[in-house]
Amino acid sequence: xxxxxxxxxxxxxxxxxxxxxxxxxxxxxxxxxxxxxxxxxxxxxxxxxxxxxxxxxxxxxxxxxxxxxxxxxxxxxxxxxxxxxxxxxxxxxxxxxxxxxxxxxxxxxxxxxxxxxxxxxxxxxxxxxxxxxxxxxxxxxxxxxxxxxxxxxxxxxxxxxxxxxxxxxxxxxxxxxxxxxxxxxxxxxxxxxxxxxxxxxxxxxxxxxxxxxxxxxxxxxxxxxxxxxxxxxxxxxxxxxxxxxxxxxxxxxxxxxxxxxxxxxxxxxxxxxxxxxxxxxxxxxxxxxxxxxxxxxxxxxxxxxxxxxxxxxxxxxxxxxxxxxxxxxxxxxxxxxxxxxxxxxxxxxxxxxxxxxxxxxxxxxxxxxxxxxxxxxxxxxxxxxxxxxxxxxxxxxxxxxxxxxxxxxxxxxxxxxxxxxxxxxxxxxxxxxxxxxxxxxxxxxxxxxxxxxxxxxxxxxxxxxxxxx
Numbered sequence: 001x002x003x004x005x006x007x008x009x010x011x012x013x014x015x016x017x018x019x020x021x022x023x024x025x026x027x028x029x030x031x032x033x034x035x036x037x038x039x040x041x042x043x044x045x046x047x048x049x050x051x052x053x054x055x056x057x058x059x060x061x062x063x064x065x066x067x068x069x070x071x072x073x074x075x076x077x078x079x080x081x082x083x084x085x086x087x088x089x090x091x092x093x094x095x096x097x098x099x100x101x102x103x104x105x106x107x108x109x110x111x112x113x114x115x116x117x118x119x120x121x122x123x124x125x126x127x128x129x130x131x132x133x134x135x136x137x138x139x140x141x142x143x144x145x146x147x148x149x150x151x152x153x154x155x156x157x158x159x160x161x162x163x164x165x166x167x168x169x170x171x172x173x174x175x176x177x178x179x180x181x182x183x184x185x186x187x188x189x190x191x192x193x194x195x196x197x198x199x200x201x202x203x204x205x206x207x208x209x210x211x212x213x214x215x216x217x218x219x220x221x222x223x224x225x226x227x228x229x230x231x232x233x234x235x236x237x238x239x240x241x242x243x244x245x246x247x248x249x250x251x252x253x254x255x256x257x258x259x260x261x262x263x264x265x266x267x268x269x270x271x272x273x274x275x276x277x278x279x280x281x282x283x284x285x286x287x288x289x290x291x292x293x294x295x296x297x298x299x300x301x302x303x304x305x306x307x308x309x310x311x312x313x314x315x316x317x318x319x320x321x322x323x324x325x326x327x328x329x330x331x332x333x334x335x336x337x338x339x340x341x342x343x344x345x346x347x348x349x350x351x352x353x354x355x356x357x358x359x360x361x362x363x364x365x366x367x368x369x370x371x372x373x374x375x376x377x378x379x380x381x382x383x384x385x386x387x388x389x390x391x392x393x394x395x396x397x398x399x400x401x402x403x404x405x406x407x408x409x410x411x412x413x414x415x416x417x418x419x420x421x422x423x424x425x426x427x428x429x430x431x432x433x434x435x436x437x438x439x440x441x442x443x444x445x446x447x448x449x450x451x452x453x454x455x456x457x458x459x460x461x462x463x464x465x466x467x468x469x
Contacts, residue, residue: 054453083156089118148176150439153455245342279393
């Protein structure tokens with residue numbers, strides 16, 4: 001049978017429709033399309049795609065089961081390695097990971113591994129009525145700090161080995177960045193809830209509204225019987241540019257903007273959590289978070305949305321698919337532009353004027369690309385005398401995040417690097433005995449799947465450590 005050179009296209013909502021709703025953009029493969037896409041897999045003997053997956057899913061094996069129409073067995077194979085298959089199938093950058101290693105991709109488009117993983121997970125969630133069976137407890141207790149992808153993965157792997165796992169979440173809903181950061185139109189919350197529910201059925205406990213470092217400390221966790229602690233608290237401290245005007249009303253970090261919208265339902269008409277309505281919006285940054293913020297602002301009724309980035313399109317760090325979707329929806333990219341000041345409305349004659357202190361524009365300077373910097377990307381250099389103003393009412397800063405220092409400041413002997421990331425050894429252990437860490441709390445803001453890989457590695461290390469006791 002001749003090889004189909006291109007992967008099967010993912011059906012999506014039409015841009016003019018989806019730009020005004022929060023329903024999922026990608027609609028998913030049908031069973032027939034999934035089988036046809038699976039038949040493109042060469043089932044290579046050396047399986048290079050597996051090495052490209054941070055959690056080492058046995059990709060050719062699950063795809064072989066999709067070929068056969070045995071979708072439940074395909075799900076079982078994925079689940080041996082991944083605790084969040086429906087999430088990974090939606091938000092992981094497969095094009096830079098497993099699909100980039102696909103042998104078929106040398107001559108043609110690689111197999112749509114992410115699309116197939118999503119199909120298998122969705123089929124299981126929609127069709128399966130069997131619950132996972134908890135493993136008999138081994139008597140050891142482990143505390144997980146944070147219920148994002150890293151914490152959930154670590155908890156899932158340990159629960160499958162019989163550990164008594166408790167996940168502590170600071171917010172009122174489990175899921176971490178999966179529920180507060182990634183918009184509904186890219187990752188429906190019911191998907192995350194299903195994955196969390198599966199974890200609970202494996203025997204893991206989840207306690208919300210517990211801020212480690214305030215409600216409890218790491219030392220107190222050990223005092224109450226936990227024998228190991230995993231810190232997967234993410235990187236929730238937003239970065240700002242430190243330019244004039246960032247304290248004006250109408251300037252948000254992307255974290256705050258997305259949390260208000262996703263977790264606190266600011267998009268609802270009668271919301272108790274107000275946020276921007278209409279007007280013109282500038283999103284500063286060009287990663288996946290910036291795309292999420294820009295597309296969310298559009299759906300909240302923004303008149304115009306700009307993505308402002310100091311480099312060119314070639315240096316964008318966001319997924320190509322997300323950038324294409326944003327363009328299709330009408331978001332304008334202002335490239336080689338860098339903000340230098342956020343302008344506000346100030347009526348000096350009447351300090352009680354309600355417009356005082358609100359954003360009324362953003363001053364930028366045009367840039368050109370010079371020599372490569374330490375990251376390998378060409379360094380942006382300002383063009384003298386090229387300043388101009390963008391007329392906007394809201395500015396959203398999406399230029400990265402750092403680990404919150406709360407746990408570090410309340411845990412004696414926990415070493416961090418100059419950027420606030422927790423220092424770990426090759427086994428994911430911190431400078432404190434039996435305290436492990438991984439994901440964004442260590443690396444700073446990164447991908448969901450890399451955080452999951454860190455959680456998986458830590459779970460194996462914790463298992464090896466506790467077996468020695």
